[in-house]
Amino acid sequence: MKITVKLFAGFRENRFKVAERELADGCTIAGVLSDLGISEPELGVALINGRHVTLDQVLSDGETVSLFPKVGGG
Amino acid sequence: MNKIFRINMSDMTSKVESVPAEWAGLGGRGLTSTIVAAEVPPRCHPLGPNNKLVFAPGLLTGTPAAQSGRLSAGAKSPLTGTIKESNAGGTAAQQLARMGIKAIVIEGMPSEDKWYRLHVTLDGISIEPADELVGKQNFAVMDQLMDKFGPKIGILTIGVPGELRMCAANISVKDPDQKIRSHGRGGLGAVMGSKKIKCITIDDSGGGKVPIADPDKFRTAAKIFAKSLLDHPVSGEGLPTYGTNILINILNEAGGLPTKNFRYGQCEHHEKISGETMHETIVARGGKHKHGCHAGCIIQCSQVYVDEAGIYVTSGFEYETIWGLGANAMIENLDDIAKCDNIMDDIGIDSIEGAVLLATAMEAGVIPWGDGKECLRVLRDEIGKGTPLGRILGNGTASVGKAYGLVRVPVVKGQGIPAYDPRSVKGIGVTYATSTMGADHTAGYTIATNILKVGGYIDPLKKEGQVELSRNLQIATAAVDSTGMCVFIAFPALDIPESFTALIDLINAAYGLSLTADDVTELGKKILKIEHDFNKGAGFTNQDDRLPEFFTYEPIPPHNAVWDFTDEEIDEFWNF
Numbered sequence: 001m002k003i004t005v006k007l008f009a010g011f012r013e014n015r016f017k018v019a020e021r022e023l024a025d026g027c028t029i030a031g032v033l034s035d036l037g038i039s040e041p042e043l044g045v046a047l048i049n050g051r052h053v054t055l056d057q058v059l060s061d062g063e064t065v066s067l068f069p070k071v072g073g074g
Numbered sequence: 075m076n077k078i079f080r081i082n083m084s085d086m087t088s089k090v091e092s093v094p095a096e097w098a099g100l101g102g103r104g105l106t107s108t109i110v111a112a113e114v115p116p117r118c119h120p121l122g123p124n125n126k127l128v129f130a131p132g133l134l135t136g137t138p139a140a141q142s143g144r145l146s147a148g149a150k151s152p153l154t155g156t157i158k159e160s161n162a163g164g165t166a167a168q169q170l171a172r173m174g175i176k177a178i179v180i181e182g183m184p185s186e187d188k189w190y191r192l193h194v195t196l197d198g199i200s201i202e203p204a205d206e207l208v209g210k211q212n213f214a215v216m217d218q219l220m221d222k223f224g225p226k227i228g229i230l231t232i233g234v235p236g237e238l239r240m241c242a243a244n245i246s247v248k249d250p251d252q253k254i255r256s257h258g259r260g261g262l263g264a265v266m267g268s269k270k271i272k273c274i275t276i277d278d279s280g281g282g283k284v285p286i287a288d289p290d291k292f293r294t295a296a297k298i299f300a301k302s303l304l305d306h307p308v309s310g311e312g313l314p315t316y317g318t319n320i321l322i323n324i325l326n327e328a329g330g331l332p333t334k335n336f337r338y339g340q341c342e343h344h345e346k347i348s349g350e351t352m353h354e355t356i357v358a359r360g361g362k363h364k365h366g367c368h369a370g371c372i373i374q375c376s377q378v379y380v381d382e383a384g385i386y387v388t389s390g391f392e393y394e395t396i397w398g399l400g401a402n403a404m405i406e407n408l409d410d411i412a413k414c415d416n417i418m419d420d421i422g423i424d425s426i427e428g429a430v431l432l433a434t435a436m437e438a439g440v441i442p443w444g445d446g447k448e449c450l451r452v453l454r455d456e457i458g459k460g461t462p463l464g465r466i467l468g469n470g471t472a473s474v475g476k477a478y479g480l481v482r483v484p485v486v487k488g489q490g491i492p493a494y495d496p497r498s499v500k501g502i503g504v505t506y507a508t509s510t511m512g513a514d515h516t517a518g519y520t521i522a523t524n525i526l527k528v529g530g531y532i533d534p535l536k537k538e539g540q541v542e543l544s545r546n547l548q549i550a551t552a553a554v555d556s557t558g559m560c561v562f563i564a565f566p567a568l569d570i571p572e573s574f575t576a577l578i579d580l581i582n583a584a585y586g587l588s589l590t591a592d593d594v595t596e597l598g599k600k601i602l603k604i605e606h607d608f609n610k611g612a613g614f615t616n617q618d619d620r621l622p623e624f625f626t627y628e629p630i631p632p633h634n635a636v637w638d639f640t641d642e643e644i645d646e647f648w649n650f
Contacts, residue, residue: 045527051535071316073375074561
């Protein structure tokens, strides 16, 4: 299936801002991280179509995943 | 810190008082709010003789503890009509603390139309004429004072909007680089202007070290505390790299980035104004992406933003300002936004209120949407000079809305709503509604838990748990605001247990106390209740703890969320 992956902050270094990835059916957020070489503790926030999800969230074809490392402001 | 300096501008007298026993354990917001509540009649006119302007360093200010250099300013706010505390970095807090000054209380107002400079030394405060500074904006005032007194002089100053008592006027504080930090929110610059005080100079000659009761215990706690700040990914890495503006892209992705005066939750040009773009721009141009607002800051969330030639444009370039101008007012050019930020520093208006009122002026058709150049002109030549239009705008978002007959006016208790949409980030909506300060994100920063997953996670789109989250954070923040600590210590404090314990140990070691976490919570509750009681005395009721009506019937895309709390659900906030 095709998933659009958007990366932010330090996750962009040596990777990309946005890319379409071909992933196996049933792939989870953890699977996306693994595909990108990002370790799970590095993840701050993952969103699918603007909603927060956890590592075990299963993706569906055509979804957009946004991944942020642990950052913040205020 | 064992002295209170009190100055009366009605009879031009200056006194040095000892600290009453009941105020000894207070600092920062806890002290300014306690003094305002005790001495200011809640129904007084904020710009009249019965209001008082109070400055207080925090309990830990002036000590070697990291992040402890914040100064609180308090008064009855002319913008909101509520009690107000606004804290800022800069050099003044640490100078006052090292001079043993626990608070400065400014009361009364002169009958003559003359302007004054207060000069603070170890011996007390003298009242000096300031005629040659009237009509000057902040950077010119600071240059003139540094020429006279040298670069180490501490300075608090107001620009022309403060002289003209505009409700968006702030109080500017000189920082370690001779630039400006601000007591931004609530129009405290207008209160200073009403008392005819153009500026305050602080000569800390003869000041010593802040006494510490148990130096060994203090050193140990300070190390643990500093380590926690550096270990936490937000305070140790995210903030120094990207500044607070990293939030543009997160709020945009989560659908909570108010855009075009709160019409939408996402902004098409978000990437142009994002923290990532700002970081790349600063690095490419040779600016500084990490920078502190006061000596002893190890988080370094500030930055120095420079132009293409590498020349200084602005510093302390915050997410809320960039959001307000970039997404909410639709200005796509980060350089224009930076210039607006610098002008707001110079003329001395709150850069959140300033940004929100500019978007409201766009809503009114006074400025074209996204026109950064016209915003620069309006700030400099209308608000900065006090033209009739400038006064309508400079009195804040609510003033603009009323003058132009607008309905979509994002304010609570008259104060402009900052950079997080309350419909799609519901916890922060509870904070806006219930804060004793009017719409204030820092009062109970639920974004940490709603969006950033710091201190756990509560779904921003659901109502469940939001009131409790906001209450707990508002209580904790009231206590932290009393220590002189930067609010960003909350990120490690929420996630790393030793961090919060070390903060309490620092207070105990400094004062020879044995406070527990429960005592700190009780302090926070007490401060909130003092402030709430003041507001009730000023005429506010639970019916004022509400968001503007349009949030209930205008769904915000992409989630099409509306503000759907009942009055009873919001009122549950004060049940503690």
